Amino acid sequence: SHGSDEQIVRRCADMLADAVRKEDPETVAAVILEPCLSSGGVIIPPLGWLERVRDICDELDVLMIADEVITGFGRTGKWFAVEHEAVVPDLMSVAKGITSGYIPLSASIARGRLAEVFTEDSHEENVHPNTYCGHPVACAAALANIAILEREGLIENSARMGERLQQAIERRVGGLPIVGEVRSRGLLLAVDLVDPQRKDQPLARELVASLNMIAWERGVIPFARGSVLRLAPPLCIDAGQVDELAGLACESIEALQDQVSAARRDRVAVAAARS
Template identity: 40%
Template structure:
């Protein structure tokens, strides 16, 4: 997890270890070092979210799948951010063509109108769960299956389908990317990266992202700074209009100018 989230509560559990987000070689080395027979699962986001909006390098997710197949470990995708249209597909795994063994989801399944999350399991895990007819998975939560939340999820999924919002995300995502790339000539802007309607502007100065995010509301836009990667993230609703995309980009340009004037 992110150091800012983890540090106040102590270290990770001893049987967990972290590997660089984009190095398949480092992952293979870690599996070899710890022993493939001791690796239960590899957990990854299809696109790193709060850590800085980093799409996977070419072949990375495919490499994780191959490594899990070789070692016997389960591949787990955290799709809390990337599922339900953010990348223009049902899931990030669909977008990249890589099938995990387990997949977590939340947030966008109800578009945030009700709290709902879940886990999807593939055939391998399902077979294990169903091998003993007397076995009952008792690890649940107090409000699991809450009918109001589930109804909101069903209604939201129907809207995603009927209104063509996945197609809309695929259409408007490149427009957002193109607009943000127009800011690359601004002082201190070093990179624009992302996938679909999940884009980010990275800055050179350590506090620039927070400063620009603070300046944005004066121009009618709310942004989110990701201090861990000195990045300003943009993940607008799938119903965002072309005019609103232009407004976001113009507001970011104005906020950059405001910050530059204060330096």
């Protein structure tokens, strides 16, 4: 065990503050972090962590940058994942969800005191130019997308459907030997897969990755890598679709469990025959 949430937050906050102090805060421009790690294995920090990071950044006078490329625009059940703690970062990077991916667009969102540096009448070379900056069609797509998110209450839906998905999966496969933690925030969900004999160890990567095809054959497109199966369905998913998704994802995990159990029985039988 890594300790209670409070202990984890305190320990990691101390490590962060020490690291910045060791480098000399004068030389550190910013702390950049994902509010929930996505590609890193859907690691969801305990609530309280972002507030501590904000405090440390204020105390040491370094900027706080939240990478909300995956989490922004409703994925975690709030418009932005930092809102789970009412934390305001100095900068946010956003992309995918800003247009729901229909047209490529990314953006940097800055607090006033930072945005003011890039004034419209500036004659300094202080703006990094970018070929596709401010593309009007992409921006129009983002505005249309945001209007739909608002009109159809899709952020709220993400929170409610995420909860439903978590519960359905937890209830059905939470007790299986190869299943560790089922964790989620909104519609960003991960099932941790573990070695059934040593549950503090991950399940073999090739077994985890095999879930991609097992699920695909049943009509689900998950992303299984490392030690986690990830699900991130569209924010417009409804209750019936959540139940169907949970059913098929669980069926896939059960199929893998059967395979792992059968392989173990075979190994035990071979070992018994040898002795």
